[in-house]
Amino acid sequence: MNSILKKTILIVSLAFASVSSFSPQAASVCRDDPRMFTIKTVLDDMEAGKQVEPIKLTQLTFLELTENVRNKLGDNIRVYDSNCIPTQIYEGKLAKPFYLPFAALEQGLHTAALRGDKKTIEAIFQQFRAEPKSTADIIYMARPITWTEDAAELLYQTGKMEKMGLPSIFNADEQRICKKVLSPITQVELFAKLGGKAIEKEDVISYSHSFYKIYGFATIRTEYIEYSISSYQVGSETPRCNLFEFNRTTNAISNTGLNVINSDENLKDSLSAYKENKLNNEL
Secondary structure (H helix, E strand, O other), X not given: OHHHOEEEOOOOHHHHOOOOOOOHHHHOOOOOOHHHHHHHHHHHHXXXXXXXXXXXXXXXXXXXXXXXXXXXXXXXXXXXXXXOXXXXXXXXXXXXXXXXXXXXXXXXXXXXXXXXXXXXXXXXHHHEEEOOEOXXXXXXXXXXXXXXXXXXXXXXXXXXXXXXXXXXXXXXXXXXHHOOOEOOOEHHHHHHHOXXXXXXXXXXXXXXXXXXXEEEEEEOOOEEEEEEOEEOOEOOEOOEEOOOOHHHHXXXXXXXXXXXXXXXXXXXXXXHHHHHHHHHHHO
């Protein structure tokens, strides 16, 4: 069985940078208003009371506007839809959410968080949705985001994420100590918060095994991402904890529309049990 498993290590972020076939840019190529190169002149003219035609922007550029520029432009913006038709905004907001690749949305959130821009973070969650992804892509996102603690703190301050400690699959003492360590946020949690869904509803196995000190997620086609239990220094103690809040991540995967099946076996036994159960149900 192990010889046919497609093990995916943590170097999977390159796959997220690609624009999927769902991308608005895949259908049409829109271009920003050239006046973006002279945006100060545009803002000065507006401040002087001159009549200024609305500035037309791609979705990505609109997403990346700084709070200062966004406020000064007000509703004098048109945002291209997936067919490159400029659409109005009202009170700084899109009439309906636009879909963008998750990588672009995560980058926009990260950039806004680094500059402490809570309003842009709110705008991204309210006005954009992550494009659908395959089952394999979704489980590969079960890994911590690589943000600084200060940047991630903005997600908590805006109420988009709940602070939780790390879990442990060992004894009660280790579970108590691990809860003192703040769990990082995983990419799939962000994806689900941004309304991201699976392209197709499929089964996913969520497994953990204390003897082998492993846990992870797998598709029924044996694509998987797996982690080992780590030891943490908490005061004078070194409990064995998961890398992230496993249940919260499992719930996020479920929120994408996938059917999560929990197992307390290792990957090989979990897949065997799944196939056997499936076969029995079909008889």
